[in-house]
Amino acid sequence: MRNEEELDAELSRPGEALVKMMKRLDGDIVILGIGGKMGLTLGRMAAEAVEQSGKQRRVIGVSRFSDETARLWLEAHGVETISCDLLDAEAVATLPDAANVIFMVGRKFGTAGSEAMTWGVNMVTSANAARRYAQSKMVVFSTGCVYPLADVTSGGCLETTPPSPVGEYSQSCLGRERIFQYFCEIQQTPMSIYRLNYSIDLRYGVMHDIARWIWEEKPVPLNVPVFNCIWQRDANERALLCLEHCTVPANILNVTGSETLQVKEVAEKFAKHLNKPVNFSGTPGSKAYLSDATESIRRFGSPNMSVEAMIEETAGWIKNGGITLNKPTHFEVSNGEY
Numbered sequence: 001m002r003n004e005e006e007l008d009a010e011l012s013r014p015g016e017a018l019v020k021m022m023k024r025l026d027g028d029i030v031i032l033g034i035g036g037k038m039g040l041t042l043g044r045m046a047a048e049a050v051e052q053s054g055k056q057r058r059v060i061g062v063s064r065f066s067d068e069t070a071r072l073w074l075e076a077h078g079v080e081t082i083s084c085d086l087l088d089a090e091a092v093a094t095l096p097d098a099a100n101v102i103f104m105v106g107r108k109f110g111t112a113g114s115e116a117m118t119w120g121v122n123m124v125t126s127a128n129a130a131r132r133y134a135q136s137k138m139v140v141f142s143t144g145c146v147y148p149l150a151d152v153t154s155g156g157c158l159e160t161t162p163p164s165p166v167g168e169y170s171q172s173c174l175g176r177e178r179i180f181q182y183f184c185e186i187q188q189t190p191m192s193i194y195r196l197n198y199s200i201d202l203r204y205g206v207m208h209d210i211a212r213w214i215w216e217e218k219p220v221p222l223n224v225p226v227f228n229c230i231w232q233r234d235a236n237e238r239a240l241l242c243l244e245h246c247t248v249p250a251n252i253l254n255v256t257g258s259e260t261l262q263v264k265e266v267a268e269k270f271a272k273h274l275n276k277p278v279n280f281s282g283t284p285g286s287k288a289y290l291s292d293a294t295e296s297i298r299r300f301g302s303p304n305m306s307v308e309a310m311i312e313e314t315a316g317w318i319k320n321g322g323i324t325l326n327k328p329t330h331f332e333v334s335n336g337e338y
Contacts, residue, residue, distance in 0.1 A: 001202065001313060001316075001317070002320070003322075004203075004322075004323060007201070007202055007203070007317075008040070008041055008044070010233060011041035011045075011201065011232050011233045011236065012041045012042075012044035012045040012048060012077070012233070012236070013045065013048070013233060014045050014046075014048050014049035014052065014237065015237055015304070017237075017241065017300070018045070018049045018237050018240055018241060019049050019052045019053050020053075021049075021240070021241060021243070021244055022049045022050050022052075022053035022055060022057070023053045023054070023055060024244070025055075025057070025099075025100065025243060025244070026099055027057070027098060027099020027100055027136075028057055028058040028059070028060065028096070028097075028098040028099060028100065029046055029050075029057065029058070029059045029060065029098060029100045029101075029102065029243075030060045030061075030062060030095065030096070030098035030100070030101050030102070030133070030136075031043050031046070031059070031060070031061045031062065031079075031101075031102045031104060032062050032063075032086060032101065032102065032103045032104060032105055032125075032129055033062070033063060033086065033103065033104035033105035033106070033125075033141075034061035034062060034063050034074065034079070034081075034104065035061075035063030035064065035065055035066070035067065035070050035071075036063075036104055036105075036106070037199075037201065037204060037325065037327065038104065038199055038201075038232060038235065038236065039061065039063070039104050040070060040073065040074060041201075041232065041233070041236055042102065042104070042236040042239060042240070043059060043061045043074055043077075043079040044074065044077040044078070044079065045233075045236050045237065045240065046059045046079075046102075046240055047059045047077055047078030047079050048077070048078065049240070050078075051078060058080055058096075058098075059078065059079050059080065060079070060080045060081070060082060060096060060098065061074050061079045061080065061081050061082070062081075062082045062083075062084050062086070062095060063081075063083070063084070064083060064084070064085055064086075065081065065083045071083075082095065082096075086105055086125040086128060086129065087120065087121065087124050087125055087128070088128075089128045089131075092128040092129065092131075092132050093132055095132060097135075097136075098133070098136055099135075099136055099137065100136060100137050100243050101129070101133045101136045101137065101138045101139070102138075102139050102141075102239060102240070102243075103126070103129055103138060103139065103140045103141060103180075104141045105121065105122075105125045105126070105129070105141075106121070106122055106141065106143075106173070106176070107121040107122055107172075108169055115168045118168060118169060118172050119168070119172045119175065122172040122173060122175060122176045123172060123175050123176055123179055126140075126176045126179040126180055127179050127183070130179065130180055130182075130183035130184075130187070130189065131183065133189070134183070134187040134189050135189070136189065137189075137190045137191070137243055137246040138180070138184075138189060138190070138191045138192075138246065139191070139192045139194055139239055139240075139242045139243055139246065140176075140177070140180050140191055140192070140193050140194060140250070141194050141196065141239070142173055142176065142177050142193050142194060142195045142196070143170070143173050143195060143196060143197055144156075144157070144195050144196070144197035144228070144254065144256065144289050144290070144291040145165060145166075145169070145170040145173060145197065145289055146163040146165050146170055146173050146174045146177065146195065147161055147163060147164065147165075147195075147289065147291065148161070148162075148163075148164035148166075149166065149287035149288060149289060149334060150287065150288060150289070150290040151286060151287060152225055152226045152260070152285075152286055152287065152288050152290070154290065155260065155290070155292050156228065156254075156256075156260065156290030156291045156292040156293075157254070157290065157291055157292060158254070158292050158294075158295075159195075159252045159253065159254055159295060163177075166334070166335065167335060177193055180193065180250060181193075181249065181250050184248055184249060184250045185248065185249055188248050189248070190246035190247055190248050190250075191246050191247070191248070191250035191251075192242040192243075192245050192246045192247070192250065192251050192252075192253060193250050193251070193252045193253070194238075194239055194242055194253055194255055195252060195253065195254050195255065195291065196230075196235055196239075196255045196256065197228055197229075197255075197256055197289060197291055198227065198228065198229045198230075198256070198329055198331060199229070199230060199231075199232045199235045200229045200230065200231050200232055200305075200310055200314075201232045201325075202313060202314055202317040202322055203317075203322065203323055203324055203325045204324065204325040204327050204328075204329070205229065205232075205329060206227050206229050206329050206331045207229065207266070207310055207311065207314040208314055208317075208318075208324065209328055209329055209331065210263065210266055210267050210270055211270045211274065211314050211315055211317075211318045212318060212324065213267075214267060214270050214271055214274055214276050214278050215274055215276060215318045215319075217276060217277065217279075218279075219279040219280055219281035220263065220264075220267045220278060220279070220280050220281070221263075221280075221281050221282045221332040222263055222264060222280050222281065222282045222283070222284045223282035223283060223284065223285050223332060223334070224263070224285060224287075224288045224289075224331060224332045224333070224334050225262065225263050225264065225284035225285060225288065226260050226261060226262055226263065226288045226290065227260075227261055227263065227288065227289075227290075227331050228256035228257055228259070228260065228261065228289075228290055228291055228293070229256065229257055229261065229307075229310070230255060230256045230257045230293075230303050230305075231303055231304070231305030231310060233304070233305065234303040234304055234305060235255060237300075238255050238296060238300050239255075241299075241300055245299070253295060253296050253299075254291040254292060254293045254295065254296060255291075255293060255296050256291050256293045256296075257293065257303055257307065258293060258297055258302060258303070259307060260290060261307065264280065264284075266307075266311065267280070269311050270311060270314075270315055273311065273312065273315035273316075273319075274315055274318065274319060282332075285334065287334060288334065289331075289334075
């Protein structure tokens with residue numbers, strides 16, 4: 001993947017299972033919060049899967065679209081767009097009907113110091129969307145950060161692990177889930193809560209963070225010594241496939257890779273690919289945000305992109321001056337302060 005055009009094409013490529021699902025699925029698809037890091041390629045993937053299925057179906061992306069370039073890019077790839085502030089209940093009420101909804105709205109970066117805005121975005125938009133699409137199936141993006149920190153040797157939290165969020169960002173994410181669960185049950189709206197961590201795109205993500213530290217000859221922090229991740233194309237496809245797995249009460253699904261990755265080992269592999277020295281900082285802790293993805297792998301199979309391939313592609317991207325979104329994951333933070 002030598003440039004953004006090739007990268008976006010890969011992240012948006014639907015697999016055979018998704019195309020088959022689009023042949024079975026009834027109704028249009030609305031993607032709320034499509035303007036975020038994952039939304040653009042997820043929307044394009046949905047549109048391409050619809051086209052390949054031969055079915056007539058609208059894919060509609062909703063966002064404030066502060067970046068007009070993103071809107072034009074989506075429309076060029078078969079996604080209809082609507083500009084809407086999802087904090088505005090009256091505006092949300094005017095959105096078109098759709099049998100299938102993907103909810104991707106969320107605020108994380110900059111939570112510290114503006115906690116009220118984080119709660120507003122993560123909760124008010126949820127209530128607005130749940131009321132508007134009471135008759136739809138809804139896949140709701142969430143995060144593994146709602147779980148307690150897990151022992152690094154545990155294999156991660158299961159869907160049955162009771163939430164214990166650390167910090168206001170994670171607390172607001174659990175609040176978002178609870179709002180949707182409430183409306184799911186009182187409205188009988190089928191839902192799937194999609195707990196993702198962490199999605200990897202060559203322009204951002206845990207792999208990108210580690211590779212950039214090494215490329216810039218900065219120490220790699222080890223205080224959170226392990227992590228999970230999944231290639232964004234795999235995460236996109238799983239989210240769309242969850243439209244056939246929405247239930248009342250809402251079911252919960254952990255989505256990540258099958259491995260617990262060691263930061264030190266990954267950093268050392270990057271150092272070889274980048275031909276750079278690697279230095280470390282911090283004392284390895286005993287806890288991390290980890291999720292056990294056994295159920296999603298049983299349901300959808302193993303992710304297509306291997307860890308080794310992610311490392312190789314990310315290293316090549318960094319070496320060749322590939323663009324960065326400058327949005328660090330803060331995976332090395334375990335106190336909930338983002």
